[in-house]
């Protein structure tokens with residue numbers, strides 16, 4: 001049966017990141033329950049990445065299906081275009097105003113993360129135009145950052161592998177380095193965090209502050225390999241943005257709604273953005289919803305604009321999506337899942353460290369809250385990576401799958417972000433499987 005599905009799949013579908021060789025060995029996923037996924041072969045896997053970092057509440061939550069069904073039966077869809085609104089959208093925006101940063105109180109909804117970033121970029125540009133500074137259009141983002149694959153989001157994305165088939169990129173997008181504490185170069189005097197944050201100042205000065213609209217960054221890099229910034233990085237970024245009148249847009253598509261152990265990740269460093277992008281866990285993946293929150297200042301500029309803001313999606317403020325999001329946020333609150341994410345993250349880090357910290361090819365085990373990574377290296381002393389053709393990360397992931405753990409890798413970095421509801425014994429089991437898979441590929 002699975003072979004038949006695969007043949008039909010290959011004949012009929014084009015996939016995200018389409019690669020026919022990989023597709024020939026694809027899993028045919030048929031069912032989910034809690035932190036477990038089942039494929040058409042009947043094999044069970046721990047969902048080590050909560051789907052794609054989104055299924056925070058786990059699979060098979062009847063309450064979310066009920067919220068969708070009830071809303072669909074009442075008012076499945078209505079336009080959200082200006083001149084229209086709906087009750088779930090209003091309630092969701094009010095709830096987000098309470099949960100996000102104090103200065104963020106107004107929301108625009110999208111269907112996912114890339115659309116959220118597109119909207120953030122267009123918001124920043126339009127805001128400067130409306131404020132009489134039309135030359136402020138450039139977007140500064142970071143190497144290793146991931147913001148989605150629509151054209152502007154792809155241009156902001158700092159992982160070069162996403163570009164070649166689709167260039168030219170949108171002009172006016174600039175990349176600066178990301179902090180990467182494990183691979184930090186020695187600096188004289190200033191810390192790694194401040195040194196790398198100062199790259200933003202250098203780029204703004206080089207380009208001319210009067211041409212820069214925004215700085216766009218994930219508080220903790222996700223797809224790029226779960227890279228946690230030093231504590232002094234974002235406070236310095238905020239100072240620089242304020243000094244040069246550059247809007248700071250935080251891409252919290254992965255980090256939002258508790259993943260790092262706080263509702264929103266910049267809270268860890270006492271920093272607030274001007275714009276916040278979110279998606280993924282807002283509905284725990286049960287319905288495609290994303291969005292942007294904007295500061296009161298930006299909202300005022302939009303409200304006072306002499307022309308309409310000509311940015312729109314058919315599915316903006318989709319009533320069913322908003323109803324599922326509301327129920328998701330309610331469950332996160334009722335089940336205290338932000339605290340649970342923090343507790344289970346600490347447990348996973350402990351378990352990974354106790355089993356893998358001394359392995360000769362484990363360079364670093366790192367994480368924030370319940371997003372973690374293990375970076376494999378050829379040489380621990382020099383931190384020299386393996387040659388890409390050795391495919392070490394892919395081999396470890398293959399062995400992990402044989403043992404019942406499914407996640408993703410980026411190069412030789414194995415990333416983990418399990419559902420918040422995963423039982424404690426499965427947290428231990430993830431570390432056990434990853435250690436055994438590592439030994440199978442790299443020895444003891």
Ligand SMILES: Cc1ncc(COP(=O)(O)O)c(C=O)c1O
Pocket residue numbers: 052111112113114115117146147148149218222223251252253254279280290
């Ligand atoms: C930080 C970040 N931003 C944006 C996106 C793009 O979201 P989507 O795939 O929903 O367009 C992702 C997806 O992984 C992401 O991790």
